[in-house]
Amino acid sequence: MNVIDVQELTKIYNTGMRKGGVVALDSVSLSVEQGEIFGLLGPNGAGKTTLFKVLLNIVRANSGSCMVSGLPPSDPLSRQKVGYLPENHRFPDYVTGLGLLDLTGRLCGLSSSAIDERASHLLDLMDMQKWSGVKIRKYSKGMLQRIGMAQALISDPEILLLDEPTDGVDPVGKIEIKNVLKKIRDEGKSIVINSHLLSEVEAVADRVAILQKGKVARIGTVEELTSRKSHYEIEADIGHNLVDIPEHIGKRISISTKSMIVELADPEKVNDVIDLLRIKKVSIRAVKPMKISLEQSFFETITAKEESK
């Protein structure tokens, strides 16, 4: 079941100066399923934050449609089950951490007892209990992110929209946040993360969309985005055998006495390479499709799109 459904969404910001405005989202279509962690990647100005804002009715789209929990964003009830951590947030700084959770809970329509219960749990979870009575303006960047996470979770949301959740958080805090996200996902909740830290997204996300200049450049599971179907690593006792790969099969990228990396014209041709090795009586231990990091996949997607223009 899709908890977020976006169809052909377009948002153009009127700048007043430039004719036609700035295209932030250009016919974006994607969906987020219940219980998955969805990563939203893209360079600055790709439209990631705008997409969040459209989903929350903070920004109005020019065309297209989107549904959150089966409701259009114009319906306040669509935000009933949504927790949101904005990027560059500026929470009311005249309240304490506990005060922010209280205000957020009330804005979400929670009862006082429910707020007390949730706030205590979340302050513990985010390791902010001892700072709960301190005014927010005295918080460090990392503490602001932690209390921001806590306010996003106060209403026990089904969908969590996080815009740069680990921005400014120390390494230990990042691991803690990552663990919290996995725990929330295991409870069957959906999380959409917008982050520049690709390794973190790779570690937690089930599916990823790469946005570029307002368009979805690539979308798929982390596995799909990081695997190279035409590249294989073959672990074998090659020794000093000279294994030449015919051009119609592919080419050899590298070779050592114990392994070889090949780039194939077609993934099916891997069998031809195995046959070649077997003819030379080479003992094969493993054949593995090559993987690249999400960061590399992201970089390749972005540069490929740039070059195609």
Add this chain to the structure above:
Amino acid sequence: MRGITRDCLLEMLDRKLIYVFGIATLLTILVVLYSGTVEINFGAGENMELNQLSDAMGNPIMRGFNFYLSILVFLAVLGTAGLVPGMLIRGRADYYLSKPISRSSLLLNKLFGIWIVYGATIFVCGVITYLTIIAVHGGFDWAVLYFLVFPLISLFIWLSITVFAGVTFGSQPISLMVAFSVWVLHMLVSGIRVFDEILGSTIFSYVVNVVYYVLPKNAEFSGMSMQLLDGRSVQSWMPLWSSLLFAVVLVYFTLTVFKRRSY
């Protein structure tokens, strides 16, 4: 009110505005205490005490009390002009607007939250000052409630203007400028109308009259409350209801603008 009234109270306390109201009230109380000992010499070898002066000048103590309440309203307008623009700055607007509450409810809660917090402050300060006046000069009159209610109405009207300007322009200085401009324009138009009655009817006078009837007439509330205190009937309630109508229409326009805007 979804915690927004409490939010407004916390913001006021944090910005230490309560002290400003407290200092204004303390100074007024000192003046009231001092006024109990005042004897004014009008010459001709005769001293005139304050109650005699009161008869001669039309209750100067209550006029002063009225002026003091106007100052409190002025302070409240100054202190609150930045609250709505402050709520809508980048990063904070996202926080408020992402909650499951309609934009209309959010803004109305904010408007009434500010009005309740600052109105209650003005009311309490007014009551304390009036009790001091009674203690020094005596003569309690329930009609004083008119003096305490009119500033609250006036505050609501000014808030409708500053909130409108705050939502439209997103700037505290512009909110204040708009409120000040409305006040100046009203005073100007009121003045021109007096001359116009002497000069006779023209298209210009028609325009002046339209502007006069459209704009809020808060400055005329003090005259109305003095009439009520003196036991006279109010000549015309038009300044009150037309000002309230102006505020209600402006709030409606503000909500329309707010609902359509992207942040």
